[in-house]
Amino acid sequence: MGNTESQQKQQPQNGQQTGSSSFKEKSPTKSVKEKRETTPVKTIIEKKEPVIATRNPMFPETTFHKYNVTQDYRISRNVLGVGINGKVVECEQRTSGAKYALKVLRDSVKARREVALHKMASNHPHIVRVLDVYENTYNEVACILVVMEQMKGGELFTRIQDRGQLAFTEREAAKIMYEICSAVNHLHSMNIAHRDIKPENLLYSEPGQSGVLKLTDFGFAKKTDDNETQGLNTACFTPYYCAPEILGTGSYDRSCDCWSIGVVMYILLCGYPPFFSEHGEAMSPGMKSRIKSGKYGFPSPEWDSVSQAAKDLIRKLLRTDPNERYTIKQVMDHKWITHYHEVPATPLATVGMLADQKQQWGEMQEEFDKTLTAMRMDNEQIEIKSLSESNNKLLAKRKQKAQQTMTRVEE
Numbered sequence: 211m212g213n214t215e216s217q218q219k220q221q222p223q224n225g226q227q228t229g230s231s232s233f234k235e236k237s238p239t240k241s242v243k244e245k246r247e248t249t250p251v252k253t254i255i256e257k258k259e260p261v262i263a264t265r266n267p268m269f270p271e272t273t274f275h276k277y278n279v280t281q282d283y284r285i286s287r288n289v290l291g292v293g294i295n296g297k298v299v300e301c302e303q304r305t306s307g308a309k310y311a312l313k314v315l316r317d318s319v320k321a322r323r324e325v326a327l328h329k330m331a332s333n334h335p336h337i338v339r340v341l342d343v344y345e346n347t348y349n350e351v352a353c354i355l356v357v358m359e360q361m362k363g364g365e366l367f368t369r370i371q372d373r374g375q376l377a378f379t380e381r382e383a384a385k386i387m388y389e390i391c392s393a394v395n396h397l398h399s400m401n402i403a404h405r406d407i408k409p410e411n412l413l414y415s416e417p418g419q420s421g422v423l424k425l426t427d428f429g430f431a432k433k434t435d436d437n438e439t440q441g442l443n444t445a446c447f448t449p450y451y452c453a454p455e456i457l458g459t460g461s462y463d464r465s466c467d468c469w470s471i472g473v474v475m476y477i478l479l480c481g482y483p484p485f486f487s488e489h490g491e492a493m494s495p496g497m498k499s500r501i502k503s504g505k506y507g508f509p510s511p512e513w514d515s516v517s518q519a520a521k522d523l524i525r526k527l528l529r530t531d532p533n534e535r536y537t538i539k540q541v542m543d544h545k546w547i548t549h550y551h552e553v554p555a556t557p558l559a560t561v562g563m564l565a566d567q568k569q570q571w572g573e574m575q576e577e578f579d580k581t582l583t584a585m586r587m588d589n590e591q592i593e594i595k596s597l598s599e600s601n602n603k604l605l606a607k608r609k610q611k612a613q614q615t616m617t618r619v620e621e
């Protein structure tokens with residue numbers, strides 16, 4: 211299914227682009243918003259292209275098929291979701307009839323990085339699987355198309371909300387957290403930081419009991435060893451000569467994931483996020499400072515029956531200093547995670563609270579997004595600052611190169 215080798219056998223014989231499309235190329239001077247417009251799916255029409263699969267020099271592990279995606283999949287009009295970076299539609303594999311999800315992105319360094327890192331990491335039971343990647347051009351507009359397993363079970367919190375009277379227990383929360391953490395552990399062990407772990411990116415494969423929870427959307431994922439600062443560590447210098455902040459840059463991005471895990475865990479256990487005001491209303495302006503000062507609590511009555519072990523893990527994940535925050539390895543060794551199946555099956559207030567907060571859920575998601583954006587920006591600044599503060603002449607050339615690389619990557 212979706213096997214790369216078998217698909218290459220069905221490649222077209224040859225050809226130039228022959229189809230027409232209503233897709234109009236954007237001028238490079240258009241605004242960022244316009245550039246982010248999703249590619250109209252109806253423009254994906256059959257065209258024959260040369261039989262080549264390319265490998266991106268930045269991500270040689272990923273094969274980008276050059277022939278048209280429609281050779282292998284029928285594209286449906288059924289839109290599964292729309293995100294800021296692209297549209298996700300249903301598609302059907304021609305050989306098997308199986309249904310998949312197809313994400314359409316405009317070709318860019320960022321899109322290629324997203325797709326390559328997702329593909330690289332997708333061999334894990336709790337990460338949405340990427341089957342195939344295509345680079346196709348439609349009316350001179352380059353697109354990247356990603357075929358993924360279709361997630362039919364909806365978002366994590368929608369599913370909990372929909373339980374109605376059925377109690378949601380701490381043991382169930384622990385199992386869910388174990389699954390999320392094992393996905394993040396897999397990513398971090400590959401030196402990939404996801405940097406966008408939030409409720410909307412945690413989807414179930416199927417409705418009902420057979421559904422498996424999986425992490426998706428690698429739009430902000432980053433290889434934490436692909437910058438020069440890590441190169442200094444591994445290739446040219448022994449650790450004794452480097453400032454700790456230079457050696458440790460990748461860990462800031464990874465620690466952002468652990469903070470997000472802490473927030474998701476907190477919401478799972480009570481139904482509202484940690485950095486809201488006491489009554490749960492969204493509070494944009496003060497939120498960042500509240501997070502920075504680590505001001506949150508375990509209010510009564512929702513938290514009264516929650517175990518000490520769960521609260522202990524949350525405290526370790528929501529530490530304000532990223533250097534002190536638990537790493538994913540430490541999380542995986544914490545008893546609330548290692549013994550998740552033995553966590554007390556205490557009923558939680560989550561379902562009722564999520565229902566009460568329904569009105570504010572959109573605002574809460576926005577706040578989560580803003581906070582993650584701010585954290586990613588803070589982390590970039592930490593990296594730049596660490597390098598520019600160094601006086602080591604031997605580093606000067608490398609510093610310059612590293613800064614150029616970062617600018618390129620952020621383009």
Ligand SMILES: Nc1ncnc2c1ncn2[C@@H]1O[C@H](COP(=O)(O)OP(=O)(O)OP(=O)(O)O)[C@@H](O)[C@H]1O
Binds near residue numbers: 296311358359428
């Ligand atoms: N594999 C999938 N199966 C089913 N639906 C999916 C799948 N992947 C994404 N979707 C739907 O498409 C929407 C957008 O996808 P995704 O989050 O990957 O896009 P994005 O542009 O990177 O998003 P965002 O704006 O959330 O950052 C999701 O919210 C989800 O509803």
